[in-house]
Amino acid sequence: MRHDYDVIIIGGGMVGATLAVALAKLPLQIAVIEAFPFRSNNQPSYDARSVALNYGSKKVFKSLAVWSELEAAASPIKKIHVSSQGQFGVTRLNAQDEGLDALGYVIENRVLGNVLLKQIEQHDNVTLICPAQLTDLSFNEDQAQVRIVQQDKSIPLNAQLIVGADGENSKVRELLDINVHKKDYQQTAIVSNVTPGKPHDNIAYERFTPEGPIAILPMTENRCSLVFTVASQASASIMELDDKDFLNELEKRFGFRTGGFSKTSKRFCYPLSLMKIDKHFKQRAVIIGNAAHALHPIAGQGFNLGVRDVASLVEVIADALRQQSDIGSSDVLALYEKARKKDQNTVARITDGLAQVFSNTLFPLTKLRSRGLLLADVIPPIKHSMAQHAMGLAGRLPRITRGLPL
Numbered sequence: 316m317r318h319d320y321d322v323i324i325i326g327g328g329m330v331g332a333t334l335a336v337a338l339a340k341l342p343l344q345i346a347v348i349e350a351f352p353f354r355s356n357n358q359p360s361y362d363a364r365s366v367a368l369n370y371g372s373k374k375v376f377k378s379l380a381v382w383s384e385l386e387a388a389a390s391p392i393k394k395i396h397v398s399s400q401g402q403f404g405v406t407r408l409n410a411q412d413e414g415l416d417a418l419g420y421v422i423e424n425r426v427l428g429n430v431l432l433k434q435i436e437q438h439d440n441v442t443l444i445c446p447a448q449l450t451d452l453s454f455n456e457d458q459a460q461v462r463i464v465q466q467d468k469s470i471p472l473n474a475q476l477i478v479g480a481d482g483e484n485s486k487v488r489e490l491l492d493i494n495v496h497k498k499d500y501q502q503t504a505i506v507s508n509v510t511p512g513k514p515h516d517n518i519a520y521e522r523f524t525p526e527g528p529i530a531i532l533p534m535t536e537n538r539c540s541l542v543f544t545v546a547s548q549a550s551a552s553i554m555e556l557d558d559k560d561f562l563n564e565l566e567k568r569f570g571f572r573t574g575g576f577s578k579t580s581k582r583f584c585y586p587l588s589l590m591k592i593d594k595h596f597k598q599r600a601v602i603i604g605n606a607a608h609a610l611h612p613i614a615g616q617g618f619n620l621g622v623r624d625v626a627s628l629v630e631v632i633a634d635a636l637r638q639q640s641d642i643g644s645s646d647v648l649a650l651y652e653k654a655r656k657k658d659q660n661t662v663a664r665i666t667d668g669l670a671q672v673f674s675n676t677l678f679p680l681t682k683l684r685s686r687g688l689l690l691a692d693v694i695p696p697i698k699h700s701m702a703q704h705a706m707g708l709a710g711r712l713p714r715i716t717r718g719l720p721l
């Protein structure tokens with residue numbers, strides 16, 4: 316049976332575009348349907364944020380032959396300094412102790428978007444349909460049909476497999492009627508780029524405060540990417556502060572390890588929630604990235620988890636092609652679900668646990684986190700295990716994460 320495409324990816328955000336680049340290596344015709352032009356100011360994925368790519372994601376991008384371009388625009392994280400406001404415990408993770416050049420790399424989402432777009436444009440077997448939006452989805456035994464709207468025109472397309480990479484409010488997930496479990500953290504992340512008073516020396520800081528964690532990540536030109544988590548009810552008043560008062564508020568909670576802060580860029584805010592799903596696929600459609608899981612950014616894991624979704628899905632599809640199986644069949648998609656369920660649940664549990672323990676003023680918990688940080692700092696296996704998780708190297712790794720061919 317002939318299809319318009321083998322795979323249609325809904326959502327060309329960070330995860331959907333990474334999947335397109337990975338699938339382009341296989342003998343497949345791929346379409347990416349994206350609602351916003353990549354370089355527009357209101358593109359929701361390639362926005363003012365930066366992302367901390369862990370070592371596992373670096374290995375995936377290396378296998379996809381895009382790492383050299385990303386590396387040129389990324390800042391390595393050489394050390395991570397973890398502390399808790401009002402507590403003695405401090406944990407330091409060091410790339411050298413792990414035998415690595417870096418524990419992770421910080422890259423601006425917009426830059427990542429430009430690199431991925433360039434890659435997509437270089438592949439003849441990937442068609443970018445943008446701006447266009449998915450409006451409907453239906454199935455018969457042999458194929459899936461989507462209906463998209465492009466310039467007020469409703470267009471039908473069909474494929475063997477549909478991938479929903481359309482973010483936390485996924486239309487694909489809604490049309491598939493997949494249940495979600497959501498928890499509102501009542502916290503909001505305020506994001507901006509700040510300039511520290513002294514050189515950042517490629518150190519990333521995570522500071523836990525009762526209102527929420529503060530992450531300071533090293534960027535190029537001695538800038539730092541700030542993720543300042545506050546109680547949602549206080550976020551509007553903090554957003555309204557002028558730059559000087561905003562930086563004072565930041566220094567009050569973060570302290571002066573970086574020599575204070577002299578400058579901030581425009582601020583943006585993101586309400587935070589945990590979102591999990593019951594099922595990863597239905598019929599000939601599978602959901603990945605933030606369409607399948609949304610996390611507290613406390614450990615910078617959301618996109619890295621999405622990259623692992625991509626690495627598993629391309630492996631399952633490559634194997635199915637080799638065995639001449641139907642890439643959209645339930646048997647094939649069930650293999651993907653099996654491969655991803657545990658990792659997604661574990662990371663959701665860890666980040667949720669961290670968000671609870673480290674955003675709490677209850678005395679036993681404050682004691683526990685202080686002791687936890689001290690313990691982690693003095694016992695090498697705990698530190699090593701923490702570093703392995705932070706680097707995305709824990710558990711079974713898909714082939715492209717191990718640098719092997721698909």
Ligand SMILES: Cc1cc2nc3c(=O)[nH]c(=O)nc-3n(C[C@H](O)[C@H](O)[C@H](O)COP(=O)(O)OP(=O)(O)OC[C@H]3O[C@@H](n4cnc5c(N)ncnc54)[C@H](O)[C@@H]3O)c2cc1C
Pocket residue numbers: 325326327328329330331348349350351358359360361364365366367368447448449450480481482483485486504506542585603604605606612614615616617618619620621
């Ligand atoms: C403050 C903050 C800091 C973070 N820091 C980190 C970090 O350091 N490390 C990390 O790993 N993760 C981090 N994350 C998480 C990371 O940003 C997300 O996991 C990632 O953006 C998810 O990418 P995605 O492509 O799955 O979804 P999205 O980025 O939401 O992209 C979805 C795409 O689908 C498109 N779309 C939506 N609906 C439709 C439709 N109907 N038709 C067509 N297209 C559609 C959208 O336009 C968009 O381009 C952070 C998140 C926050 C909020």
